Amino acid sequence: MNRLKLACLTVGLLLSGATAAANFSFLGTFEQDDDVQIFSFNVGAASNVTLRSLGYAGGVNAAGQPIARGGFDTILALFNGSGTLIDSNDDGGPGNVPADSGTGQHWDAYLQAALAPGNYQVSVMQFDNFANGPNLPDGFFRAGEGNFTAAFGCGGPAFCDISGVTPFDQRDNHWGFDILNVNSAAGPGPVNPIPEPGTYAMLLAGLGLLGFAARHRKPDDAP
Helix, strand or coil: CCHHHHHHHHHHHHHHHHCCCEEEEEEEECCCCCCCEEEEEEECCCEEEEEEECCCCCEECCCCCEECCCECCEEEEEEECCCEEEEEECCCCCCCCCCCCCCCCCCCCEEEEEECCEEEEEEEEECCCCECCCEHHHCECCCCCCCHHHHHCCCCCCCEECCCCCCCEECECEEEEEEEEECEEECCCCCCCEECHHHHHHHHHHHHHHHHHHHCCCCCCCC
């Protein structure tokens, strides 16, 4: 095998491996309190996957987009490819998610899991619309209740939060959500894959190999 063919094979292998780790950012809004957004993602190799929301306290997502504070208190639920509930999170807590500047609460959701290769699903909901489990088809606690937070007394038709600091806190319907360190992801909002830094290094190394091979190819090298 000549140098050029070997370099092309090496670049192919590098690029195929480079797709194994990327970050995906989603943005959207709910129409009412009992809405649920379902995302799917694939893990190509055993990975530590991070799922996080950003709408409650705001911040900057993995795509570099600023997310405003003031969204609803988020819940995340993680399911395997068969729809079995693996884990869920309501409040990420200090150290994982920032505090909201209005309420002081760390009520964005944050979930980390060591996942085997395969397909997974994750749902985004508003507190307290928890997944019933043990399976995704079992539905969610507040399904069919529409704007259930109106009963909390904020004065608005939906997205009322019991903040724990003030009696009630009127929020809005926007959410931001990241899926980090997976092979691919899809959902209801715009998808912005952000390759891991190592991907760029591998790509540059591969291109360098191609350049080296082209410069040093012998006249009698077969194509």
